[in-house]
């Protein structure tokens with residue numbers, strides 16, 4: 662089954678991930694929380710989307726449901742042409758491993774492995790050989806060539822996040838989900854990593870979906886979605902720091 666096309670960034674482009682009337686309710690009865698309320702959205706292949714909104718608006722829930730890390734109460738999720746809603750845990754694990762990349766605020770590298778081993782881990786787990794050209798390009802453009810034999814404790818925060826980004830991109834995933842990827846970094850380091858993510862969209866056709874609280878980070882994306890009470894209430898195309906700030910201010914007023 663192919664994913665329906667809703668709100669694509671560019672008409673005619675294929676869809677890397679999407680949700681149709683995605684609803685997630687936590688709890689039941691009087692204490693039930695509608696964290697996502699019938700959200701329909703597409704992420705075009707080769708696009709960079711920022712998900713923004715106040716605390717508790719549903720950003721993490723949306724990302725977790727899209728990535729197959731949480732089970733929606735209702736609605737459908739697609740990765741590429743594959744509907745992942747209703748798949749067994751085993752199939753979901755495979756899809757996450759083979760077709761999705763993850764970048765977390767806290768890097769989540771394995772401390773006992775070198776940078777090179779961390780980067781290659783998803784391929785090792787899948788029994789796949791690295792695409793040596795892609796690996797070399799990533800290592801080179803992330804400036805990691807002379808850090809590959811170091812363990813995470815021997816790397817700065819920015820270098821650790823570069824390793825995590827290389828690990829997320831090395832499998833050429835259909836979509837990379839990044840959860841506050843620069844939240845733990847100083848602004849200069851953050852700017853250089855966001856620049857790299859933007860470049861990977863332009864050069865490698867990578868698709869990136871990034872949750873962020875930071876309007877500056879969102880300005881690197883092609884589009885910012887604003888969530889409020891589990892719904893997408895605004896979409897800012899080609900966001901600038903100012904246009905995102907204005908949209909957020911309007912949301913909170």
Ligand SMILES: Nc1ncnc2c1ncn2[C@@H]1O[C@H](COP(=O)(O)OP(=O)(O)OP(=O)(O)O)[C@@H](O)[C@H]1O
Nearest residue numbers: 687688694696714715716717718719720721722723
């Ligand atoms: N496991 C859970 N059990 C119960 N309620 C939950 C659970 N996870 C999230 N929620 C609730 O769902 C709503 C959306 O939470 P979510 O974490 O998606 O928001 P968020 O926009 O990512 O917030 P933040 O910016 O603070 O990380 C909140 O009201 C939250 O309290």
